[in-house]
Amino acid sequence: MEAWRRGLNDPVSASPVAKAGPAHIATLKTFDPPLAALEGRRFRGAERRGKRLLFPTDDGELVLTVHLMTAGRLKTLRPGETGPKTPAFSLAFADGSKLVLTEAGKKKRAGVWLTTAAAADEELAHLCPEALGLDAASLGPILRREARRLHPFLRDQRAIAGIGRAWANEILHTAKLSPYALTTDLDDEEVERLAAAINEELTRGLALREQGADNDHTYRVHNRLGQPCRICATPLAQIDFEEHTIFYCPQCQTGGRVLKDRRLSRLLR
């Protein structure tokens, strides 16, 4: 998301909005103020909080918020460049460039909100800390709030913002922690390792995305079932857990134990 933000910052603030919309009915989540309120205003740039991209107007009054979910993509089009026929949302700028949101698949999950700056601040006040830059001293208390398994905990945007399922796999592998370990069971040294791994992996991911690296050149654990672990060469394993597939090294992370698929073992019992 940080790579998206950096890529969008200059294009969106180059020129004022000439036409806001159209927007797919399932994509635009707000109606007051109307989208047309953006017309004639210029964005200050692109900001990010967790997985949300924020585009505040430079008069400080309005904020356009975009959440891409998993399938949404934001793209800027140069003047005259042809874009998708039916974007989920589009903004045309006075210089002829455009910002378009597309979403693969039939289900529209990505969202666009236009709110006052005050309403956006209020909403963001309830968001949790950003993963990137989190140190062990701040991570410890969040981990100890309640006993949860590490993989779903890391992905929970209400606990820590900015980690998706792929990066949860990468982070736990680097930290040498089991995806099933309980947050409340980690000792101080493990909390240190987890905080360091979060920063190390997200920084690595950000740098690779900025270089335009694809998934194959970015992930070292995610989607790599059966491939050798980069540390111990044990074939990587996978386990389905709560609608997600977790990838891990059964040597580095779980001390030689293969994790059991809870749903499957229940069915077979």
Ligand SMILES: [Zn+2]
């Ligand atoms: Zn390993």
